[in-house]
Amino acid sequence: MSLIADIDGEMFGEDSPTSVFAHMNDPWDHPRTTAGIAIMCDWADAHGCALGSLLDGTGLSPDDLRDTDRLVEAQQEIAVIRNLLAAFDASAGLGAQIGREYHLTSYGYYGYLLQSCSVVSEMVRAGLRYSPLTFAFATFSGELIADDRWSLWVLTDGVPDDIATFVTERDLSASMQMQRELFAGQDVDPLIEVHFAHDVDSDDARTIYADVFGVPVRFGCDRSELIFERGYLDLPLPMGNPHTMSVITEHCERLREERLHSHGVAGQVRAYLLEQRSLDRTLDECATDLHYSTRTLRRGLTREGTSYRAIHDDVRRGLAHDLLRDPSIPRARVAERLGYRDWSSFTRAMRRWGRIVE
Template identity: 55%
Template structure:
């Protein structure tokens, strides 16, 4: 809801009517103030289409709005990035917790020669009529976020912006130049943000490992809660919670849900997770419940969680904590 609220606040300041913006979205105006409110992507798409109509879908509109997505709008995620020990760490966390942001684009990152660190934005799954807007918004918001993590002139070594779309209004190109202050290329094969590769080792001025760990734990909790709600992930989670013991495999769960293992794995990847991650999450939650009950013996806790003995559970518990600190699932 926060993302839609930012859209509406900006548009109302520019003279648009709130009722016009929300028409057909099934969003009541009073809900815009709810910081924990969640909506479906389709509802935001309706608001975006209303906004584009109100402002004649002018070039640069997404860039204008992307500048309004400040660090504080991202909640735990924003503070996590500010507290990271390096840009490499912000990248690792950023890719993991991208579903907690307002972005419609799919982000990727890689290093190219000579000395370039490139963030790519793919938008093939975005409806064509809003694609230019949401990509521009995602790119502008990404730059805005990084400039607030690294405040001060020249702290973010952005070298070039490449946009996959063209714009017909040459006079509107000033909107892009004013925000990015680097060359902006249109009609490129891919949408990309190009940085100096040395940026990856830069340390945010507010870096704090303790705060980063706390924020990562909160982001992990929110991510898990959202994955609970919909999709194949929710079906896998429900299947696991209904079993007497969590000593199971992806192949067994796939058979129970009438999927081929490869198909189930692909669905989970598309939802930004894995069977291992869901299994660990379910185990963590069940472990917290069982450990609060002193009448449950250790061997029974290990059995229900799917481990051969108590020592195996303790090793897994240490691994869970390592994953939250930002290392990849092993």
């Protein structure tokens, strides 16, 4: 029986009470390089969309995208994604198509780390631990499943609803692209099928997904995931090198800590709101508690391509999504946590968001 070790070193086999062997523990709301935005902008430009329209409201210029040392906030990338969705009418498969453009070389040290791992299971664990060095918004987990297979599945908890489908597609497609590049030139492609929780309503759209992934793609599933052969986890990587991995891991660990502990103003505001018992906090109150003047806080958020209202709305919607999944939480408590006077006020707001509350 092959054993798979999780990130913490505990060993899990087929008889283990848990089959999850790797999990992404860090939040997606961290600074990232401009490379992810540049990739989306390059793809859009090649398909007839002007760069200026994609950067609108982000606080970024074309020169910023060429600055390899520049870090941007997650909210700025979200603004680009929203502009991209608007420009292409949120067309089905858009995220999946763009995900193919995220090559190993796009990730810097992270890409080198994956290449230096000894076997695929080690690569998966390292990949999820150092996720703050990527552009992912989806939260990945690796899990052994039935029929001698394993799943790389994702959740989008806390991700704004209007971009959740796009980032799910993009992040799964990008993961598939990286894994295929790790075995470039070799007859290795153990991907069996792809599942998406969302649905599509046309055969043309389904063809797009099939072309991107090259395997059967199912929709309306319980979760979004890539399904692989179990034996793939034990496959040696062609460029694995323990010494190189040790050296690169040190760099990645340092970068991970910097990304997680150097949030911009938007990250501070998001963290502040998530810590509150109720989201009925104003910009002035937030500024005071974070030791900013209201004007300084507003200008800082503008520079990062966002606003207090935009962050507040995103946090509120994300929390609403999470809280409503737990039927044990009283409705009055949900409304209070989200900053509403009562349940009826909350349901009216939800209807304005396009959500239906029973």
